[in-house]
Amino acid sequence: MASSTEENYLKALYNLSNGQGEVNISDLANGLKVSMPTANSMVKSLQKSDWVIYEKYKPVILTPKGQKEAALIVRKHRLTEMFLVKKMGFGWEEVHEVAEQIEHIHSPKFFDRMDEMLGYPTIDPHGSPIPDNQGRMKEFSYTPLSACKPGQEVQLTALTNSSAEFLEFLNSRKLSLGVHLKVISREAYDQSIVVSYPDHPIETLSEKASERLLVRILE
Amino acid sequence: MASSTEENYLKALYNLSNGQGEVNISDLANGLKVSMPTANSMVKSLQKSDWVIYEKYKPVILTPKGQKEAALIVRKHRLTEMFLVKKMGFGWEEVHEVAEQIEHIHSPKFFDRMDEMLGYPTIDPHGSPIPDNQGRMKEFSYTPLSACKPGQEVQLTALTNSSAEFLEFLNSRKLSLGVHLKVISREAYDQSIVVSYPDHPIETLSEKASERLLVRILE
DNA sequence: CAAATTTGTTAGATTGTTCTAACTTATTAC
DNA sequence: GTAATAAGTTAGAACAATCTAACAAATTTG
Numbered sequence: 001m002a003s004s005t006e007e008n009y010l011k012a013l014y015n016l017s018n019g020q021g022e023v024n025i026s027d028l029a030n031g032l033k034v035s036m037p038t039a040n041s042m043v044k045s046l047q048k049s050d051w052v053i054y055e056k057y058k059p060v061i062l063t064p065k066g067q068k069e070a071a072l073i074v075r076k077h078r079l080t081e082m083f084l085v086k087k088m089g090f091g092w093e094e095v096h097e098v099a100e101q102i103e104h105i106h107s108p109k110f111f112d113r114m115d116e117m118l119g120y121p122t123i124d125p126h127g128s129p130i131p132d133n134q135g136r137m138k139e140f141s142y143t144p145l146s147a148c149k150p151g152q153e154v155q156l157t158a159l160t161n162s163s164a165e166f167l168e169f170l171n172s173r174k175l176s177l178g179v180h181l182k183v184i185s186r187e188a189y190d191q192s193i194v195v196s197y198p199d200h201p202i203e204t205l206s207e208k209a210s211e212r213l214l215v216r217i218l219e
Numbered sequence: 220m221a222s223s224t225e226e227n228y229l230k231a232l233y234n235l236s237n238g239q240g241e242v243n244i245s246d247l248a249n250g251l252k253v254s255m256p257t258a259n260s261m262v263k264s265l266q267k268s269d270w271v272i273y274e275k276y277k278p279v280i281l282t283p284k285g286q287k288e289a290a291l292i293v294r295k296h297r298l299t300e301m302f303l304v305k306k307m308g309f310g311w312e313e314v315h316e317v318a319e320q321i322e323h324i325h326s327p328k329f330f331d332r333m334d335e336m337l338g339y340p341t342i343d344p345h346g347s348p349i350p351d352n353q354g355r356m357k358e359f360s361y362t363p364l365s366a367c368k369p370g371q372e373v374q375l376t377a378l379t380n381s382s383a384e385f386l387e388f389l390n391s392r393k394l395s396l397g398v399h400l401k402v403i404s405r406e407a408y409d410q411s412i413v414v415s416y417p418d419h420p421i422e423t424l425s426e427k428a429s430e431r432l433l434v435r436i437l438e
Numbered sequence: 439c440a441a442a443t444t445t446g447t448t449a450g451a452t453t454g455t456t457c458t459a460a461c462t463t464a465t466t467a468c
Numbered sequence: 469g470t471a472a473t474a475a476g477t478t479a480g481a482a483c484a485a486t487c488t489a490a491c492a493a494a495t496t497t498g
Contacts, residue, residue, distance in 0.1 A: 257455070275463095
């Protein structure tokens with residue numbers, strides 16, 4: 001069984017995996033806020049337990065076993081976030097830290113009951129998909145708001161970044177998942193986007209913000 | 220801030236404290252399933268952080284700071300047990316292990332919300348008192364069923380032992396907190412006690428079991 | 439392509455938590 | 469009240485997870 005530390009490494013590798021599923025030691029070290037030698041030695045030990053494939057000077061790759069393990073930790077994290085928001089009255093900007101701790105709890109029943117009480121959700125409070133209990137996850141292909149054209153009507157569906165600061169920014173603009181937005185215009189000089197939505201006839205969103213808002217385009 | 224390991228030592232010291240509030244190293248080691256040298260060295264380090272008073276060859280004593288810290292961990296444990304039983308459909312025999320893990324979560328809001336959702340309970344699913352958020356705990360003085368006399372009517376109120384095996388034994392006899400029992404007789408030769416309660420006109424309980432059942436005597 | 443930069447590795451130390459073996463102090467029993 | 473037993477301590481080692489300093493490989497850049 002993986003220690004909490006090992007679980008954190010697996011999760012980081014899972015989240016940092018690109019198309020090839022490869023992760024650099026420096027990105028891993030960075031993501032976990034540890035030194036490169038620390039990441040390096042941990043990767044060697046993960047390899048011994050068959051969680052990753054690793055060769056000197058090559059990027060790290062999760063094995064199928066490692067991928068599944070990581071997905072199940074992500075599952076526990078996202079179920080927990082949903083539970084905290086839907087059942088315990090937390091704001092979506094408050095759940096990350098607690099979920100980082102609760103994801104390491106070993107109790108299938110605890111998470112199965114959350115799942116059941118939530119009606120088997122497929123996304124977390126930030127729109128990220130929740131892997132199923134086999135570690136499989138549906139990939140969604142959403143469009144960043146930054147890529148939308150004036151005149152388009154879209155629905156806010158997910159976020160690419162869920163930092164507390166960004167979530168509080170969205171709160172202050174009354175932007176939550178599900179909101180219908182109409183793209184009014186886009187400023188050519190700074191790529192900011194002007195949108196309109198219920199109770200907010202005109203709202204300007206910076207390029208930085210609009211890149212992080214994922215939308216589904218309506219007819 | 221205490222590590223999870225330190226929190227476990229504080230909790231063990233709290234639970235093992237007798238009237239004098241003193242705990243032997245060997246009892247501590249035993250309770251935590253570690254060797255005596257391990258317990259010894261940990262106690263020395265707890266002393267450095269002012270959680271305990273300790274002198275060579277003397278029993279360990281929690282400082283007021285240590286007592287409060289320990290009580291707050293016990294609070295988190297017992298609130299969690301109550302939450303799992305009342306809100307998440309766990310049986311009272313299933314909650315201990317999970318609560319042992321969740322008690323180390325650092326999130327005042329998480330436990331405050333449990334408390335609120337439960338209506339500020341004062342006892343856990345096994346009848347043990349829940350310390351308040353200042354670490355204060357009401358002491359109840361219940362009578363063990365083993366000390367009751369034939370003819371007495373009592374109400375099952377708490378347990379001195381909450382092992383899964385004992386709880387499953389109680390489940391099999393349909394004995395739960397709140398049940399009204401009438402003491403029918405007591406066998407002189409083995410101190411077993413015969414009781415009667417709804418749907419169980421005659422049930423014999425061994426001395427071992429009846430010592431662990433705490434009751435409130437009804438008029 | 440050679441120099442500069444970035445990335446990755448090794449060596450060695452540190453901290454926390456644990457152990458066993460050997461020894462000492464305290465307690466119990468005759 | 470000494471001898472046997474129990475309880476407690478010290479010393480020394482091990483493992484996990486971390487660090488810094490120094491060095492090596494790979495990549496980027498002029």
